[in-house]
Amino acid sequence: MLKTNAFMEAAFEEARAAGERGEVPIGAVIVHGNEIISRAGNETRALNDVSAHAEVLAIRRAAQVLSDERLIDADLYVTLEPCTMCAAAISFARIRRLYYAARDAKGGAVESGVRFYTQPTCHHAPEVYSGIRETEAADMLRDFFREKRD
Amino acid sequence: MLKTNAFMEAAFEEARAAGERGEVPIGAVIVHGNEIISRAGNETRALNDVSAHAEVLAIRRAAQVLSDERLIDADLYVTLEPCTMCAAAISFARIRRLYYAARDAKGGAVESGVRFYTQPTCHHAPEVYSGIRETEAADMLRDFFREKRD
Numbered sequence: 001m002l003k004t005n006a007f008m009e010a011a012f013e014e015a016r017a018a019g020e021r022g023e024v025p026i027g028a029v030i031v032h033g034n035e036i037i038s039r040a041g042n043e044t045r046a047l048n049d050v051s052a053h054a055e056v057l058a059i060r061r062a063a064q065v066l067s068d069e070r071l072i073d074a075d076l077y078v079t080l081e082p083c084t085m086c087a088a089a090i091s092f093a094r095i096r097r098l099y100y101a102a103r104d105a106k107g108g109a110v111e112s113g114v115r116f117y118t119q120p121t122c123h124h125a126p127e128v129y130s131g132i133r134e135t136e137a138a139d140m141l142r143d144f145f146r147e148k149r150d
Numbered sequence: 151m152l153k154t155n156a157f158m159e160a161a162f163e164e165a166r167a168a169g170e171r172g173e174v175p176i177g178a179v180i181v182h183g184n185e186i187i188s189r190a191g192n193e194t195r196a197l198n199d200v201s202a203h204a205e206v207l208a209i210r211r212a213a214q215v216l217s218d219e220r221l222i223d224a225d226l227y228v229t230l231e232p233c234t235m236c237a238a239a240i241s242f243a244r245i246r247r248l249y250y251a252a253r254d255a256k257g258g259a260v261e262s263g264v265r266f267y268t269q270p271t272c273h274h275a276p277e278v279y280s281g282i283r284e285t286e287a288a289d290m291l292r293d294f295f296r297e298k299r300d
Contacts, residue, residue, distance in 0.1 A: 108271070
């Protein structure tokens with residue numbers, strides 16, 4: 001398995017674990033020096049914190065590991081297109097490359113919505129790679145919300 | 151002094167305290183039931199956390215006070231136009247009214263930049279009141295960055 005695939009698989013593991021905790025099943029990992037230095041799933045309910053999306057938690061944890069709020073040369077893998085809040089946090093953290101699985105037309109902010117990285121008020125844009133295992137990631141979210149409704 | 155002015159003054163106090171700690175001088179308070187329930191200044195440096203903007207910290211603290219991640223009927227006062235990350239967090243937290251002092255053409259996301267609250271991917275928009283003591287707030291930021299350069 002290619003390293004990139006292994007990193008995305010780790011993000012999927014975090015997403016599944018979040019779903020099992022009753023959180024929206026989205027997961028993220030941050031890679032630095034070819035190793036995973038932080039991982040997180042959504043924890044908005046557990047923490048009563050609207051900012052506790054997987055990406056923001058992974059960024060906060062990676063910053064503790066590197067003792068630097070800027071994550072130079074770090075890459076972020078996440079199972080869903082980041083929302084407007086997370087897209088901006090990824091920019092502020094100076095993430096080098098962003099890999100994500102499914103597109104989020106309703107709440108995303110990279111190829112959807114405000115397309116933050118193309119905006120003049122965005123002062124650092126990561127390289128973006130998307131569509132990796134997108135069907136699987138979208139299905140996981142769809143199943144979660146279907147079960148919640150039932 | 152009108153209550154609204156007292157609340158904005160409390161946000162200015164947080165901004166000044168942040169500046170004295172060497173943080174970018176921006177402050178915020180959250181009001182619920184006509185009382186301040188949380189206050190914060192920027193702490194990105196102290197916490198090594200790009201998400202530790204005054205608004206996000208105030209929202210996290212208010213959610214702990216109310217034991218709910220959604221801050222229904224709560225109003226946020228902040229000394230600068232919220233950035234893209236904070237504008238989205240304010241929306242997620244269901245803040246009722248947003249009051250801010252200075253406009254931020256370079257990084258703001260309410261009347262500047264992505265104008266998040268007018269976008270289809272924004273699913274809750276607060277009522278917005280801006281321009282309150284804007285010159286004073288802008289001067290505080292300008293002085294801070296000038297001193298840093300010198």
